Amino acid sequence: MSDPTKRISELRTLLTRANAAYYQDAAPTMSDSEFDTLLKELAELEALHPELHDSNSPTARVGGDPIEGFETLPHAVPMLSIDNTYNEDELKQWVDRMLKNTGGSESESALFEGSPEIGFACEPKIDGVALSIRYEQGRFIRALTRGDGEQGDDVSHAARTIRSIPLTLEGDSIPDIIEIRGEVYIPLSEFLRINEARIEEGDEPFMNPRNACAGTLKSLDPKAIASRKLGFVAHGRGELSDPEFASGHQEFCDRISAMGFDVGEHRTLETNLKGVLSSIQHIDAIRHDLQYATDGVVIRVDEFAQQDAMGTTSKSPRWCIAYKFPAERKPTRLLRVEHQVGKTGKITPRATLEPVLLAGTTVSHATLHNYGMIRTRDLHEQDLVEVEKAGEIIPQVVGVILDQRPDSATQILPPDHCPACDAPLEIEPIEAHEDPTLETTRRCMNPECPAQIREKLVWFAGRKQMDIDGLGESTIDQIRTTDIPLNHFADIFDLHKHRDALLELERMGEKKVDNLIAGIEDSKSRGMAKLLAGMGIRHVGATTAKLLARRFRDIDELRSAALWELMPTAVNTMSQAKREELTGSKDKLGEVYETGLGADTAPAVHEYLQSRAASDTFDQLKQRGVDLTSKDIVDPSETIESPFAGKTIVITGTLENFTRTQLSDQLEVMGAKVSGSVSGSTDLLIAGEKAGSKRTKAESLGVEIWDEDTLMETLKKS
Numbered sequence: 113m114s115d116p117t118k119r120i121s122e123l124r125t126l127l128t129r130a131n132a133a134y135y136q137d138a139a140p141t142m143s144d145s146e147f148d149t150l151l152k153e154l155a156e157l158e159a160l161h162p163e164l165h166d167s168n169s170p171t172a173r174v175g176g177d178p179i180e181g182f183e184t185l186p187h188a189v190p191m192l193s194i195d196n197t198y199n200e201d202e203l204k205q206w207v208d209r210m211l212k213n214t215g216g217s218e219s220e221s222a223l224f225e226g227s228p229e230i231g232f233a234c235e236p237k238i239d240g241v242a243l244s245i246r247y248e249q250g251r252f253i254r255a256l257t258r259g260d261g262e263q264g265d266d267v268s269h270a271a272r273t274i275r276s277i278p279l280t281l282e283g284d285s286i287p288d289i290i291e292i293r294g295e296v297y298i299p300l301s302e303f304l305r306i307n308e309a310r311i312e313e314g315d316e317p318f319m320n321p322r323n324a325c326a327g328t329l330k331s332l333d334p335k336a337i338a339s340r341k342l343g344f345v346a347h348g349r350g351e352l353s354d355p356e357f358a359s360g361h362q363e364f365c366d367r368i369s370a371m372g373f374d375v376g377e378h379r380t381l382e383t384n385l386k387g388v389l390s391s392i393q394h395i396d397a398i399r400h401d402l403q404y405a406t407d408g409v410v411i412r413v414d415e416f417a418q419q420d421a422m423g424t425t426s427k428s429p430r431w432c433i434a435y436k437f438p439a440e441r442k443p444t445r446l447l448r449v450e451h452q453v454g455k456t457g458k459i460t461p462r463a464t465l466e467p468v469l470l471a472g473t474t475v476s477h478a479t480l481h482n483y484g485m486i487r488t489r490d491l492h493e494q495d496l497v498e499v500e501k502a503g504e505i506i507p508q509v510v511g512v513i514l515d516q517r518p519d520s521a522t523q524i525l526p527p528d529h530c531p532a533c534d535a536p537l538e539i540e541p542i543e544a545h546e547d548p549t550l551e552t553t554r555r556c557m558n559p560e561c562p563a564q565i566r567e568k569l570v571w572f573a574g575r576k577q578m579d580i581d582g583l584g585e586s587t588i589d590q591i592r593t594t595d596i597p598l599n600h601f602a603d604i605f606d607l608h609k610h611r612d613a614l615l616e617l618e619r620m621g622e623k624k625v626d627n628l629i630a631g632i633e634d635s636k637s638r639g640m641a642k643l644l645a646g647m648g649i650r651h652v653g654a655t656t657a658k659l660l661a662r663r664f665r666d667i668d669e670l671r672s673a674a675l676w677e678l679m680p681t682a683v684n685t686m687s688q689a690k691r692e693e694l695t696g697s698k699d700k701l702g703e704v705y706e707t708g709l710g711a712d713t714a715p716a717v718h719e720y721l722q723s724r725a726a727s728d729t730f731d732q733l734k735q736r737g738v739d740l741t742s743k744d745i746v747d748p749s750e751t752i753e754s755p756f757a758g759k760t761i762v763i764t765g766t767l768e769n770f771t772r773t774q775l776s777d778q779l780e781v782m783g784a785k786v787s788g789s790v791s792g793s794t795d796l797l798i799a800g801e802k803a804g805s806k807r808t809k810a811e812s813l814g815v816e817i818w819d820e821d822t823l824m825e826t827l828k829k830s
């Protein structure tokens with residue numbers, strides 16, 4: 113075996129370079145799959161050699177343990193905001209002021225001819241979340257959000273997962289201390305994907321990319337953050353120990369680009385107003401093709417000495433201004449609001465508008481998100497409203513033109529009863545980290561609600577779920593107008609008994625009916641992941657269903673799982689008492705797997721699985737021959753060769769080289785099951801300093817006991 117220390121350092125360098133090449137030069141040095149293979153090799157080596165741990169290793173990007181909360185820390189240099197203008201005249205005045213301040217001529221022509229004494233750096237203004245990242249001796253130290261400008265939240269756990277933020281800086285003469293400022297953004301394609309997934313899981317979609325980005329940064333779970341592919345574009349500086357590092361903005365950007373940062377594209381250096389205006393025009397023309405949302409152009413005096421001479425006001429620097437593009441917004445009539453019932457019973461208000469052309473597409477519907485938003489905006493039917501494309505994507509109603517409200521306008525009241533079944537609606541508060549304007553969600557809780565049943569059946573039979581050939585939306589609607597029962601998933605699998613009645617339906621010849629029956633028969637073998645994804649259980653979409661199917665052999669095993677077994681590894685960091693409360697079974701404590709359910713959603717899913725309704729549904733499906741077993745099961749001990757594979761290990765006492773969570777993660781990677789308490793099935797106890805009752809119990813049961821030295825030796829050898 114080659115020298116692991118050497119290989120680890122080789123892999124780290126290789127991956128860091130490949131990463132930089134990917135984000136800077138747009139000329140990748142290796143393919144994505146090659147990158148992933150090397151990253152996996154590094155992760156495995158690091159797990160086997162915990163003594164070589166480095167929090168800035170490229171593997172840190174795939175996410176570590178969830179953090180407990182945010183620490184608020186002061187900025188070394190305050191993070192000011194930039195003055196905005198929507199107005200060309202104001203921009204002209206600003207350019208004029210800058211020219212005069214740097215000794216340019218007082219005449220109007222100087223404004224257009226400019227002065228050799230000054231340069232204006234112009235670049236797209238990214239609509240993201242500002243971050244300040246501190247490096248000492250070329251190593252990533254921490255990342256803070258803007259906060260109130262004086263102090264911000266430490267989001268290092270999130271920043272580490274962002275691949276365009278270097279963890280080690282490349283090159284020579286890197287300043288001892290350098291703080292890089294810039295914008296974190298969510299790529300537009302990723303924004304669409306996340307919202308689609310959220311809608312699928314019955315969650316509120318994000319309003320716009322910035323909102324999604326801020327929500328993601330505030331997540332405590334680095335793995336969840338890493339999965340969202342955030343990007344970072346650098347454009348400024350905080351503390352900088354080397355005053356000679358760069359003489360101006362343009363040079364600064366070139367230098368940090370060489371150190372591994374993405375500094376964005378389309379930056380130009382102009383000398384006069386004409387140049388600034390043409391740069392604005394150019395950026396406006398190309399901005400819809402950029403992968404991030406932009407809402408304007410930032411213009412700054414390039415030279416640092418000139419910047420320093422001009423200084424700042426209490427809020428913002430004098431040498432910098434943002435020209436903002438007017439949002440694409442148009443007035444139109446809000447004709448009516450429909451209350452749609454989703455497959456999980458959620459009621460969503462949707463506006464029907466008088467069609468209007470907006471950013472190149474005709475808009476005739478807009479989401480109103482929820483009833484809180486209708487109330488805060490005071491919307492009425494028949495109002496003249498302003499519609500905007502948020503983040504250039506989802507049309508939404510942003511305001512109402514009150515002085516043009518017609519007499520016929522009627523207030524939009526949130527329904528108290530389901531528009532489909534008249535059951536009283538339940539009102540839920542929205543999770544705290546989402547947009548504060550979202551106040552409440554209304555939900556029909558009636559399991560027999562025909563609107564929900566229809567949506568559920570359509571979803572269940574859909575392509576990505578049970579993929580039932582011949583059972584599309586219109587066929588479902590058609591059958592549901594007859595006496596043929598089609599109210600539960602199980603009814604689908606009884607449809608063959610109604611062949612004669614089906615043949616009598618319009619447009620349903622013999623061939624179509626036989627196709628349908630064959631399609632239904634065929635779908636019975638899809639397996640647990642597809643079935644779970646198809647049932648429209650809240651919080652269980654395709655991805656989560658697949659993760660559950662990897663962990664549990666069949667529906668019975670899943671249904672008999674205790675609540676804590678559905679929890680992510682976050683549960684490892686819970687107090688012993690809390691875990692005991694969750695499980696009720698001390699013996700199985702600590703056997704925690706990654707299931708894909710969040711600690712907040714697990715209880716809801718668990719409750720459903722334990723419910724009478726779930727039990728009936730699964731029994732009925734089983735009786736009809738639907739396959740409830742997993743086709744995706746992964747046994748973590750099978751594929752790994754290590755002295756710990758398949759062993760049940762308990763860790764106790766204080767360890768010198770690891771926290772208990774770190775060690776248990778490493779042992780799990782090596783195929784062990786880490787448990788919280790000693791029992792007859794324990795294979796090995798790892799006892800650190802001050803091991804107490806667990807050690808005594810292990811001794812009495814004759815369980816093998818290792819001290820930390822023995823453990824370290826074995827880890828080094830393997």
Ligand SMILES: [Zn+2]
Pocket residue numbers: 453530531532533534535556557558561562563564
């Ligand atoms: Zn209903």
